[in-house]
Every structure is written in C-alpha cells, then in structure tokens.
Amino acid sequence: MTSPGRRIRPLFTLYLPVMPFVLFALFPLYFMLITSLKKNSELYDVTTVPFLIKRGVTLGHYQLLSQDTLFWSWFVNSLIVSVAATVVSVVIGILAAYPLARLRFPGGDSFGVAIFVTYLVPPSLLFLPLSTVVNRLGLSDSLWALVVTYPTFLVPFCTWLLLGYFRTVPKEIEECAMLDGCNRLQTLVRILLPVAVPGVICAALFAFTLSWNEFLYALVFVSPAELKTMTVGVISELIRGDIYYWGGLMAGACVGSLPIVIAYVFFLDYYVSGLTAGAVK
Amino acid sequence: MARVSRRQFLRVTAGGAAGALALGRAPAVAQTRELTFLSIASFVPETDKELKRQFEEWGAKNKVKVRLDIIAHLQLQTKKAAEVQARSGHDLTALGPGLGDADLYFDYLADLNDVATDVAPKNGGWLSQSDYLIRGKWKLLPWWQPPFPMAVRTDLLEKLGEKSPDTWEDWLRVGKKGKAMGHPFGTAMGHSGDANVTLLSILWSYGGSYVGKDGKTITINSKETRQAMDFVKRLYTEAMDPEVLAWDDASNNRCLNAGKCIAIHNPISAYESAKKDKVVVPGTQKEIAEVIDHIHTPRGPADRKATTGFWCVGIWNFSKNVDLAKDFLRYHFQPENLNKWVEAGHGFNMPFLTNLTRHPVYKSDKQYRFIPEVAKVTVPPSWPGPNTAASQQVWDLYIIPDMFAQHATGKMTADQAIAWAEKEMQEIYAGRKRKP
C-alpha cells in the first residue's frame, strides 16, 4: 500500500508539469473543432467569447462539406492513395533494408548514405522535373501518379527505420533457417518479419501519416475534381479569393484528421516500441 | 477529326496495367474528344456554376466531353508552371493575376488574334486594347477584373459629419477621426495582392510610377514617389492600426464586416459575403450590409487611377485541341453568355469589354453604381510601362508594399526605402532582358 503522500507527489512532479504540453498540443485542435461547429454569425462577431459556443451548435459547415463539395470522394481518394503508397513503400523498404542490415556487398554503404541524402533535395523544387517524368509515364491526372511518387519520400524513411530494427534482431535464428534450406526471401518473410512487426507497423504508420498530409504532389499531378485528395480538395473549394469559409475548412480538418487519429489509437504502443528499436540503433 | 493523342495513347497503355485496380480514371476512350479547362475558384461561387453550365452546354452541342477543374487562386502559379514544364495538362487555362503570364509563357500560349478580333465588335470593343497586347500579339484574352472602389460605412461617416470624401487626403482626415473612435481606415500594407493594388493606386494618384513607358527605365526615384510615401506614412500612423502590415487579401473584408473599419479599398466581395452571412453591426440588430456603400476610388493631387487583378484566359499551344478551345472561347464571349455570367457573379467579375461595363447588374443595386466608373480609371499594374515578366515579378515580390511599409513604420527613411526598391527593381528588370 502506498502512502497518500506518495500518491500525491506525482501529481505535482509529473501530471502538473505535463499539462502545459498537453494544452499547447490540444488547444489549436480544440479551436479547430469549435470553429467548425459555430454559426457564421457568431464566428464573425468580434464581441463574442472566441472559445465558447454561445449561440447554439450547428452542423451547417459539415453539411456544406458533404453536400456542396465532393468531400467524401476526396476522402476515399486520400485513403486509397495513402494505403497503396504505404504498402508499396513498406514492401520496398523491407526489401532494401534487409540486405543493408544483413549482407555485405559492394556499394552497400554508399547506398545507405544515398538514401539519407535524398532528404536533402527540397520537394518544392523537385516537383517540376518530376512532373515531366509523371507525364512521360502517362500518369498525370490519375491517382497512380501519387502512388508512384509518394514512395520517393517514404521509401528512404521506411528503409532507414527498418534497417535499424532488423539490426536489433539476432541473426542466429535466420542462419539456422538458412541452413535448413530456406532461401533469403523465405527467411525474411517467415523468420525475420514476424519478429519485426513493431518496426513494420511503425514504418507503415509514419508512411501513412506523410501520405495523408501530402499537399504539393497531390495538387500538381491530379486535376479533376473527383480525383483530388482531401486536403487539396478542401483548400481548393473553400478558399475563394478573399473569402475563407472558415467553418467548412475547419470541419474538413476535423473529419480529415480522424483516420490517422484512429490508426494511432490502435497502434500507438507499436509505434513507440518500433521507434525504440528502429530509430535508436 | 478524332485523333489519338500521344498523351491519350500513353494513358491507355498505362491504364491497361492500372485498369484492374481501377485506381483513378478509367482508360480514356480514344474516340471522344475531351476539352479541359483549369480555372480558379471564383470569389462569387455562382460564377463557377454558370461557367460550368456554359461549358457543358457547348460540349453537348459539339459532342465534346468537357471537364472544368477549379483550384484556389493561390495555387494557380504552381499548377501553370508544372503544366508548362510537362508540356501537358489542360487545354484552356486561367492566367493571372496580371497580364505578366502572357510574357512569361509567351512561347507556350497559342495566338488568339483571331478570337480577340472576333469577339470584340459584338461586345462594343475592348476597353483598352493596347494594354492587353503582349509584344504586339494576343496571347491571352483579358477575362475579368474586380474593380476597386472604396467600401465605406455610411452610418459612421454620418456620425463624423463627413460627406462624400473623394481625395486620398479626405480619407486620411476621415480615417484619423474614425481611428479616434475605434474605427480606423483599412488598407493592407503587407504581402498581399490588395496591398499592391492600393499602394500602386496611391503612387499614381500622386503622380509617381515605377517603370517608364519603354518597360526598361525604373522611374521610382522621384519627388512624386516621396510625396506618396509621406502621405502613406501619415495614413499608416494617424488613420490605421499596425495590423495592416500582416493583412492578406481577406483581412480587410473581415475588418469591414466585423464592424471595425470605417472604410476599405476593396472590390464588392466584402459586401456580398456580409449580405450572405447576414452579419450585424456589433451591439445592434442592424445588418451591416445595409450601412455599407461603395464610392469612387479616391483621387490624388495628380490623377485618379487604380489597378486590380487582371484575370485572363489562354490556351496552351501544346494542347491537342487548340481549335476546339478557341471555339469555346468564342462561345463564352458571346454577348448573351457573358451577360449571364456577369449576372451570376453579381458584377464582381467585370469583363474588359465596353458593353459589359454597362451591364444592367451595375444598375440593379445602388451599391454598384460606381463600379463602371472605377473600371474607367483602372490600368494594368505596370502602368505606364508594358506588362512583362519583370513587372509581374515586382508584383510577386511585393516590392511596392515593402517600400511603402518600410518608410511608414520608420524602419527606413523615404530615400533609403526608395533606393532599396530602385535597386531591387533594376536587378529584376536587368535579369529579365531577353536574349537576342
């Protein structure tokens, strides 16, 4: 049994100090939520208390979003693209990380560094030459353009993270499997991957987040309204010159954050333990 | 007529692989012709709906599949650059703000001489034809402009005992009195399009300009510029709040509609949205739209001039459908279609054609009575110089607003600020010289 003093102490040394961080993190999001629920007349009235809703909650902004725009199509597009790009990147990342972690071959070290260096290339610049490539591949104006280009910034991170994770797994078990006649691919899939699940989930979650948030490529490579992704769609339709539809924009942000929030709720523990092994080594 | 373009062919090939998963579009059917149009989300949404209706109507008549894609105007630059780089994208595209795109993308825009001469006589002629010709050619059609009148709170003016202020000096006086009772004057002075518009209007009204008629000589260093700058300094310190330095294009609308600003230099969009959202004057039940009026853009000691965003439309010459696209432009620029389109936009989108400036919509609401007057004194932002990629860069880098603001805030003396702007502009214009 702990004494009351011992139970209360963490309140002051731990929970109280952590509060400012939580507030700092959450306040803008709270503000986003209430903005999306306020009536315009209250939203644009300078005399009201900004962080309360006094004149009644309205779902009007959400209605505007789902009735007057193609929000749900955009939402589905974002989902398709993010899932597909994540799967592609994680698979490529696993394949690339394995030899880097386990094998010795000419050029291995240089490739490891090259992967990191790709991050030094500013995307704000890369997209112009890339648009030529996308067009030559005949992918403009299709979601494929995004499934193909997103891995350019996802694969390096996935590889790097998984490389670290694989290194933490003892290689003896694999060697045994190989002596038993498994080939490399079988060893990787049957022996290594099951142990590396947290690392893979961590990489996938990260890749999904980055794809879901991507804006520039989605804007440039895909034009038709019904093929836009969520962020591009919301911003295209709800910022009209010198008029911002604040309620609608914030409603889009709220609904648009849900899938990732749900993903993190389920996988948060894996995320931390995946990073623990992957990023640390 | 139907040709399989290389792009369509590639798409079909790629689509074959993609087809199974049906990601994105279904493989394009090569037999139907498709015309695509990239436009910006209009400030009055009904405008887009009417454009879409006309586009589809034309498509149905000509058995052409049509697609109108709308993006936010801030994203247009990125999109244009990517399409030109890839030599692929839409057939028709919105261009602007400003006519600079015609110079910037001169080699990638189809000649529109024939269309421009066709549509002009039916609509009473172009407002100021020579302004729109780039290197002597029609590379784009000027499409619409939102003229900048002065939007003003009539109830506050009455309270101050002011009657129809007309000069910039009048507005300084009104703003000063207004600020004393919590209702300052409002004009953006930061990195925004509105700041460019209003500060250029003031510069010209005091007799200044930044580039000569030859499109080469930088003329910013003048005593007229100094006068304009001293005026803006007084306007900033005596009649406005420092927040104007951070304003974007939407901020002055909010300032007026929130009941704070006594007057703003802005198109009618603020009024339109106040009317739609039924915003009230704070502390009363009165709708703010009822106490807003729009009057003439102010006059200075030398002149009465203003500018605005010149939104244009053009056809990429790498499009496979140049003739079809021209055909749609002719259709859209028919008087009855333009009329309907202006009607839908409540007059916010004023074409650069004489007859349209006399559209009945400008008589339908007392609010709009000065809009055609403002249009008459509206010139391109590079006035008196021609529109070039360089003048566009002066606009995009906000050289004019920064010059004014650096002096107004006391960061620099007038001479320092002018010298700074002069040097930046010279660099820009020198770097833009075309190779022979």
Added chain:
Amino acid sequence: MQLKTVEGDVAKLAARGEAPTAGLSDFLVRDTPVAYAFIGPAFFLLLFLVAYPFVLSLWFSLSDARVGETGSFVGLDNFARLLRSGIFLQTLQNSIVFTAAALTLKTVLGMILALLLFRLVRFKRLIRGAVLLPFIVPTALSTLVWWWMFEPLYSVVNWTLKSLHIVNYDIPWLPDPYLAMFTVILVNTWRGLPFFAITLLAGLVAIPRELYEAAESDGAGPIGRFWHVTVPLLKPVLAVVILFSAIFTLADFNIVYVLTKGGPFNMTHLFATYSFVLGLQSGQIGQGAAVSLFLFPILLAVVFVQLRMVRKAAMYD
C-alpha cells in the same frame, strides 16, 4: 564499418561455440546477387524519381532556365546574383534564425516532455496520444487554424491576453517582423515537438534500468543520472532526430506561406518560400533552384559527418 560489426558477431558466436564455423557465417553475409535483387526496387525508384529530377535541378541552378525551357549554362551566375540581392541575404539570415531557434526549442522541450512521458503511469496512452496529435493532423489545414488564431482581428490569443488583463492592446503577432518570426517558430515547434518527444521517449525506453541503478548506487542524484546516463546514451538518437528535423525545418514552406507570405518586409521569408516566388511565380527556375540548393553542399557535409558519428556510436554500444 559493416565489416567490424560482422567480425564482432562472428567472434561472439565462435566464442559461444554454438554457431556454424566462421567460414560459413562469412559465406552467409556474402550474397551479392540477392542483395542487389532486394535493393533493386528502391534503387530504381530513387534513380528515376529522385536522382534524375535532382540532377536536373542542379542543372537548373547553374543555368538561366525559365519554366519550360532547359536554358543554357551560366556557371555560378545565379548564386552571384543572389548574393547581390538584399532580399536573399535577408532570407538566408531568416532561415538560419528560424532553424536554429526552432531546433533548440524542439530539442529542449522535446527532452523535457519525453522525460515526463516516460514516467507516466496513469493515463499513459491518453496523454501520449494527445501530445502526438499536432504531428498527425494535416499540416495544410492545421496551419490555417494557427493563422486564424493569430489573425489580427479575431485573434483568440489576443482576446485571451486582453481578457486576463495581461495586456491592454492587441499584440501585433504577425505585423511586427520579430513577433512574426517568433510566431512561425512557435507553430513549427508545435508541429515538430511530438516527433522529438516520441522518438526520444523511444530512446529512453531502450536504456537498460541497470545503468540507472548502478549510477544510483554510486551516489548519483537525478540530475547526475540525467547527465551521466541518459544524455550519453541518447546521443545517437538525438543526433539522428536533430539531423532529420534540421533538414525538414530548413525546408519548411507551408507555415510561412500561410501565416506571413514572407512578410512583413521579407523578414520571414525562408528558402522554400523565396524559391517559390522566384522559381514559380516569376518563372525563373534557375534562380529558384539556386535558392533551394544554396545550402546543399553544407548540408551534404553535415549529413556525412553526422551519419559517420552516429554509426560509430551505435557500433560501440
């Protein structure tokens, strides 16, 4: 480096006498065709979609390319012109201030937050999840809410400060050049802090308990344990996180583009936003590319040195 690791492992295995011979183990790590086959997809993806466009970008920075034109070679002319431009020099200074300040804030606050999160027992998942949120909400939209919070007229921040009578006037968050820089740094910190906190938390979890117990029995207090156990063992993680974040912070676009567009008086322009104006809005790709790549040689050197250090540190664990 790879070699050493392998030899170390072999030695370990041999010593335990439970592994195949060193010769076989050595054979197992030499499988070049398989290595290339596995790396193939990543290699070709990066070659066509990153390396090729990147080389083109390098060319742009050395040419007078405009949008749509390849341009002709002009040497370092673009860079020379940049160095003559007052706006660029200001941008350079802004980028350094922005990155240094945001990184410092994120490192210090991230470390504090990670230490706190590590000790949580109750509401652990809830609180960890909450502080992670800013990182996962789409940036393009979350930046808008920050703008709405600092927008001069409706600023909820100013409203609160005034209501609490802390100030009696509107603080010019975005109109004042220095406050504007502060604001964009703040928003960048808000967004990047979770990445630091969670990754450092992961690093903390990995530190063996025994080391703390040993330090405690040697008489080290909490501060001593922090400096002598936590910090040295977190160094490799810290190095990687800071490196990553430095690259992304330096390339930040959205926050400045939404909040200030580089204003007031270009005092918040960063490389990405200035390059956007020059390269895209004005169509001078060469100039824009030069802005983007201005720091590339320095960054490249930093990455090489730091990766080397990180690997060494990881190896001697």
